[in-house]
Amino acid sequence: MPAAHSVTPLRGSDPWKIIRGTPFSRWDLWLLVCSLTDDTGLDGLDRKLRHRINTPGGHLRNDSEAKLSHLDDLRARLSKLGIRPEDIALEEAGDKKIVKKARTKIFEGTASLKDFSEPMRNTPRARLSARAMSGRWDKFPVSPVSFASPLFEIVQGRKHYSVNEGFALARRLARAWRSAAEKADQKPEEALALHRAMLTVCHASQERTNDSCGAVGEVFTAAIGAYSTVPWEQAGIEPEIYLRDIIEFAVWEQYGQGDELEELFKATNPKHGDLAVRIFAETVAELERFGLFEYQVQAARAHWAALLVGLGRCDDFVPLASAIGSSQWRPIVNMAEAAINANMRDVAMAVFGAANKPGIHREFLAEECIRLTGDSVPQPSLRLVK
Numbered sequence: 001m002p003a004a005h006s007v008t009p010l011r012g013s014d015p016w017k018i019i020r021g022t023p024f025s026r027w028d029l030w031l032l033v034c035s036l037t038d039d040t041g042l043d044g045l046d047r048k049l050r051h052r053i054n055t056p057g058g059h060l061r062n063d064s065e066a067k068l069s070h071l072d073d074l075r076a077r078l079s080k081l082g083i084r085p086e087d088i089a090l091e092e093a094g095d096k097k098i099v100k101k102a103r104t105k106i107f108e109g110t111a112s113l114k115d116f117s118e119p120m121r122n123t124p125r126a127r128l129s130a131r132a133m134s135g136r137w138d139k140f141p142v143s144p145v146s147f148a149s150p151l152f153e154i155v156q157g158r159k160h161y162s163v164n165e166g167f168a169l170a171r172r173l174a175r176a177w178r179s180a181a182e183k184a185d186q187k188p189e190e191a192l193a194l195h196r197a198m199l200t201v202c203h204a205s206q207e208r209t210n211d212s213c214g215a216v217g218e219v220f221t222a223a224i225g226a227y228s229t230v231p232w233e234q235a236g237i238e239p240e241i242y243l244r245d246i247i248e249f250a251v252w253e254q255y256g257q258g259d260e261l262e263e264l265f266k267a268t269n270p271k272h273g274d275l276a277v278r279i280f281a282e283t284v285a286e287l288e289r290f291g292l293f294e295y296q297v298q299a300a301r302a303h304w305a306a307l308l309v310g311l312g313r314c315d316d317f318v319p320l321a322s323a324i325g326s327s328q329w330r331p332i333v334n335m336a337e338a339a340i341n342a343n344m345r346d347v348a349m350a351v352f353g354a355a356n357k358p359g360i361h362r363e364f365l366a367e368e369c370i371r372l373t374g375d376s377v378p379q380p381s382l383r384l385v386k
């Protein structure tokens with residue numbers, strides 16, 4: 001009997017064809033075939049992948065975002081060549097075997113990391129979160145990299161830390177950080193670099209630690225406190241860089257340090273208020289363009305509200321409350337309380353009215369409106385009359 005020959009399965013990253021010097025892979029083929037056979041085109045394929053992100057359990061999010069990122073790259077190449085999906089994949093879209101394979105690969109299976117294309121690895125989430133963690137460090141007077149490297153060596157000893165191991169990790173990090181601070185805190189530019197490095201190191205630590213007892217979280221909180229006390233203007237960093245860096249870090253922080261970061265924004269010097277507001281607006285606009293980052297948008301608006309409260313900009317509360325709606329309760333209540341404390345009850349009523357939209361906290365906000373103002377929540381159509 002002749003020996004059976006094994007067939008190497010096709011991988012998404014395998015070459016498919018080259019058109020005028022532009023390479024196309026099997027991922028491109030499968031995406032194009034799906035767009036042609038479902039009669040929805042590339043836009044419809046985009047919508048289906050976005051819907052797939054919201055599959056219960058969230059286990060398809062990363063895979064779907066990776067495929068969306070590759071789809072965006074495919075669109076760019078098609079546009080550059082001035083061609084349409086049917087110009088290069090119409091024949092394949094008529095082959096039942098290829099159609100079945102394409103639908104399986106795009107909608108049913110999850111891609112292996114080793115089979116990811118470059119766009120699948122470098123998704124918008126990956127790019128924006130990496131930028132938030134350390135993307136502007138080269139613009140600091142002293143780069144945080146020099147302090148981050150030895151701290152990261154402590155964290156990277158293991159891929160995962162149990163609860164007990166997390167306590168030991170927290171102690172080692174705190175000891176190394178405080179030792180470095182004895183010298184760095186003598187110079188504002190070095191203090192700024194050290195404590196900013198520690199924020200990202202703590203975030204990376206929590207990514208790989210079962211911190212249910214909060215040991216690493218306590219060190220993280222202390223690092224935020226230390227960073228907030230650095231006289232950053234004396235360090236020589238540009239306000240645009242300092243504010244944009246910490247705003248983006250706060251937006252992408254996801255381990256329960258929101259309260260501490262809000263206090264940092266509340267303490268913003270009023271002379272930087274306009275700049276900070278602009279950066280928050282630009283950050284939200286960038287996130288919303290992708291249509292993928294509702295959690296980060298909500299975080300940005302919560303920190304934005306804290307900034308406005310700290311600056312006492314009550315006249316800016318209502319538009320932000322309208323954008324937040326009842327998706328969150330704390331920023332709405334915080335703005336309303338600040339208005340009440342400033343003897344601006346009409347603003348507090350308008351804040352609750354602007355947020356009076358369908359959402360998970362609508363009933364609670366209605367109760368808070370009565371508690372703070374003594375009146376029922378107004379309809380969202382109410383506008384503050386100046």
